[in-house]
Amino acid sequence: MVSIGLIAAFFTTVSFIPQALKTLKTRDTSGISLPMYIMFFLGVSLWIVYGLEINDSSIVIGNSCVLMFIVPILYIKIKAVSAEKVPT
Template identity: 55%
Template sequence: MDFYEVIGLVAAFITTASFLPQVFKTYKTKDTSGLSLTMYTTFFVGIVLWLIYGIHLKSLPMILANSITAISSLFLVIMKLKYK
């Protein structure tokens, strides 16, 4: 693993970790009034495209970060629809 792969893994961890408090708070409170369905839906699609790109490049940081973020953002979209 080279220096840039380590940088990528650290970046993936930080950006993914910064997203998770929103997921946990929304799950705990069931309050989705502050979430934009349009934003999270387009965000999810963008993350899935980044995931596909990361898979194509065989980039572990991109695959890990975008897999977790895709699942998290899909979870928020589902909760937004469920708890309108």
């Protein structure tokens, strides 16, 4: 039987994918707040640690999938912010 946790992880992860794919495709992060995305990254990372601590695969799997999209988007955003600050 599938747990409620796995179903919840599926929906929250899948809901994030279309926007993440669009951002990765266009590389446009102008609508993303860097501080929010850093906090999002830290929060998802801590959920993974917590899921490992309590041995809850739903938490670990769901948040690990989201993290795979967060990292490249965060990288693109940091590069964009850094490029804005470089005087030409």
